[in-house]
Amino acid sequence: MWEQIQANRRRSAVLISMMAVILVLLGYVAGEALAPGGGGVLGLGVALIVFLVRLAIYFGAAESVLLNGAHAREIQRDDSPQLFNVVEEMKIAAGLPFMPRIYLIDDPAPNAFAIGNKPEKSVVAVTTGLLHRLNRDELQGVIAHEIGHVRNRDVQFMTLAAIMLGSIVLLAEIALRTMRFGGRSRTRSDSRGSGQAQLILLVVALLFAILGPIMAQLLYFACSRKREFLADASGAQFTRYPEGLASALEKISAAHEPLSFASKATAGMFIVNPLACAAGTDDSSSIFSTHPSTTERVRILRSMTGASLADYDAAYRRAKGAGVIGSTSLRDTSSQTIRAASAAGPIESRADAQSAARRAFGYLTVHCNCGLDISVPEGYEQDTIRCIRCGSTLPIPTASDAGPKDVPLTYRRTSEGWESLRCACGRTIQISPAFAAPFIRCNSCGRQITVEA
C-alpha cells in the first residue's frame, strides 16, 4: 500500500521537475534573447512570479470552482444511504484514514470525479445520472476508481501539474509577444557585431517558446492517462471485482448526453472524458488525450485473471507489451481471486437516487398534461409557471393559505408517486410515495399541512 504511494510520489517529482526545467529554461532563454546580459535573470523572475501567482489563485480555488460550477450539493448518510455506504466500503478497502465528503450533481449525464486540495479534505462527486444507471457493483467500481485517485494522491498532483502547464503556456505567450515588439525596436539600435549572437539566441528562444508548451502538454497528458490506468488498477484491487468497473465504464461512455458543466480545462478530472463521451469519440485516444480509450480500459479490466495490482499489470502487459505499475509496488503483492457478483440490483439504487436528488436540491416538480415534468428551482416566487414545451400556464402546487396562521393548511394529493408542494412560507416540501400520515409539518415555518389522499 505505502509502496504504491511512494512510487507515485517519485514519479510525480520527476514529472514536476521536468516541467519546472522547461519553465525555468524558457524564462531564462527568452529573457537573455530580449535583453542580453542580465535579461536572463529578469526572465527567471518573471517565470517564477507567473507560476506563484497562478499557484496562489488556482490551488485553493480549483475545488470550489468545479463544485460551484456543477451546482454540486454535499449529501449526508440519510440523503442516499446506499451511495454513502458504498463510499464507506471503498474507504475501508483502501485503508484511508479519513472519510471523503460526498457531493451529488443533478445532471442526467453519468460521470464522477474526485477533487480536494488536501487528501484529508477529499471530495468524491457523482451525478444523479450515474446513480440512475449503475447497479451496486458498478457504482462500487466507479467509487473505487475515485478513491484510488485519492489514495494515490493524484488529485493534488494533477492540479499542480495543470498549474505548471498553464504557467508555461502563459510564459511562452508573453515571450512570443515581447519578441515581436522588442525585436522590432532593437533592429534600429543594434550594432552588427553582437547582432549575430543575438540572432542565434533569438532563434533558440523562439524554438523554446513554441516547443516548450507542446512538450509540457505531452508530458501532462501522458501522465494523466497513466494515472487513469493506475486508478483502474486500484479500483479492481479494492473491489476484487474488475467487471463492476468495466461495465460501469461501458455504460458511462455509451451515454451521449453532454455534461452541462464540463469544459476542456476540467475534462481531465472525470472518470471518463465527458467531452469525448458526448462527441462519441471516446474509442480513440491520441497523445493529446487526457484519458486512455475506454474500450482499451475495459478490455484490460476484463482480461484480468485475478484482482490484485500484479494481475492488472499482467493484463496491461498482454494488451500493451509493457507494464504500467512500478516493480517496487508489485514486490509484495500476489494474485488475488476475483469475488462473485453481488445480488443487489439497480432498482433500489434508482429510488434511492431520486429521493437523494429531491432532498438535496429541493426542486418542486410540476407535471404538465403534455407529459413534461418541469423542475421549478427553490426560491421561484410566482404562483404559476409556463410549460416550456406546450406553453400552457400551470399552477404551482401550494398548500392553500385561506385562513390565519394558526389554521392548518391543506394539500390534496394528485398521484401515488413523488409530489412536491410549496408551503405558504415559500418552502418546498417533498412527499414521498411511502408517505401515509394524515399531515406533514413544514421544516422552516413549522405549520402543519393536512394531506388529503
Add this chain to the structure above:
Amino acid sequence: MSIVLIVIAAAVVLVLLWVAGAYNGLVRLRNQLENAWAQIDVQLKRRHDLIPNLVETVKGYAKHESGTLEKVIQARNMAIAAKTVGERAEAENVLSGTLKSLFALAESYPNLKADQNFLRLQEELTSTENKVSFSRQFCNDSVLGYNTGIEVFPKNIIASMFNFGRRDFFEVKAETEREAPKVSF
C-alpha cells in the same frame, strides 16, 4: 587520518538514519495493521446492533417464521458471547448464514419487501457485511506487506532487534460464507 574519521562518522550517521527510517516504516505498517483489525470489530459490533431492529420489523409481516427469527437471535447472542478469536469467527459465520436465510425468506413476503424500514435495514446489513469483508481484505493486504517488510534482508535485522513478530492472516472459511443459503420452510 582526519578524513578517515570523517568518513567513518558519516557512515555511522547514515546507518543510524537508515535504522530510524526502517524502524518508523515498520511501526507505521504495524499501526496500519492494528487499525485494520479494530475496524473489523467496529463493523461486527454494528451488525449486532442492527439485528434486533431487523427482527422486530420482520416479525410484523412474517409471524409464522418465528423459527428462523429465533435462529438469528440465537446466532447473534452466540457471537456476542464468544471469547476466543476462533470461536468468534465461527459464530460470526453462523450469523452470516442465518441472516442470509432471513433475507431469502423475505422474498416470499411482498409486503415485507416493500417496507421502507426493511429495505433500509437490508441495505445497512448488506453494507456492514461488505465492510467486514473489505476490512478483512485490507487487513490481509497489510499483513502481507508487514510480513514481507520484516523478512527482506536489511530490514529483518531491525525487525529482530525491536521484536517485530510475524502476524497471522485473518482466516475465513470462504467456502461456508459463499455457500448458497439453506432455506427450510
